[in-house]
Amino acid sequence: MTSKDLLWxxxxxxxxxEIVLNKYKINKKLDSEGEYAKQFNVNRHTIRRAFxxxxxxxLIYSKRGLGVFVKTSKINxxxxKNVRFTENILEENKSVRIEIKSFDIAECNLFEKKELNLNKKEKVTRINSIGYINNSPSVITFRSIPHDRFPKFINHFVKKQSVTKAFNLLNVxxxxxSKTLISAEISDKIKSNLLNIDVGKPLIKTTSINVDFNKTPIELSESYFDGSKIQILVKV
Known part of the structure; x- marks a missing residue:
């Protein structure tokens, strides 16, 4: 291998x-050949070979006259029927972690009461979290769990960072x-900041009800996926 090969x-x-570690947003314009040539103290031909x-x-694509931009293939x-967010992403050969932004315990609202089949004034544990894929914020999730039945859910979820594993420890x-409604939304300022995307970018929204073996509702979740990184694959 020549020294020129080593350089490029x-x-x-x-x-x-830097791209794999998500130092750049998708569609972010990279520095020009000339700027990289100065940075690495090489000629433009060497940069062109690396590009x-x-x-x-x-990983990148070029637009004639505009430059070179970051490209990322979407994750399925x-x-x-099976609920396995963490396992699902790991099967795509991506790293995954969950960051809990906040949680609280409160009386269920009308939507939670209906979807979780609760009595009036029954409590739920509400958990707001962000799912990171390859250290990039990719999905915001709002969960509601019946608190009276699962008072320790949040403790296990914090430790395991997995809904499935948390419920397993609670004998589920x-x-x-049970069902999932898929829709689309435009990202507002709050969601854009959390997902590190521009305001107005498309989000994929899923509203899901998950049940136990007896078909009793145990989780209501609303998730907002970054549409530039993730696509939904429905298995039937």
Missing amino acids: KEIYNSIKR KELKNDN YSIS KKIIR
Whole structure:
């Protein structure tokens, strides 16, 4: 391997690392060939060679006269009878973690009462969280869990960062998706800040009811997915 090969590969690996670690937003314009040439103290041909390999890896794309931009393939999020967000993303060979932004315990509202089949004034545990895929904020989720039946749910969810594992520890061995409504929304300022996207970008919204083996509702969730990163795959 020549020194020239080492140079372009070093630059290629450097830019690729920053893209994979989500240092850039999707569709973010990269520096020009000239700017990278100055940064790495090489000629433009070397930068062009690195860009070519990044395009072959489907990580960047170019617009004639405008420059080079970051490209990311979408992740399939499967909706089926089984509820497995963490496992679902891991199957896509992506890292996943959940950050709990807030939670509280309160009397159920009319929507929660209806969907979770609760009595008036029964309490729910409400949990607001962000799901990170490859360290990039990708989904906002608002959950409501029947508190009287599962008073310890939040404790297990904090430790396990998995709805399935939290319920398993509460003797719910199987969670079944009863129904999911899929719709679209435009991102407002709050959601845009949480997902690190521009205001007005499309979001995929899912509203789901999950039940236990006896078909008793145990979770109501509303999720907002970054439409530039995730696509919904419905399995029947």
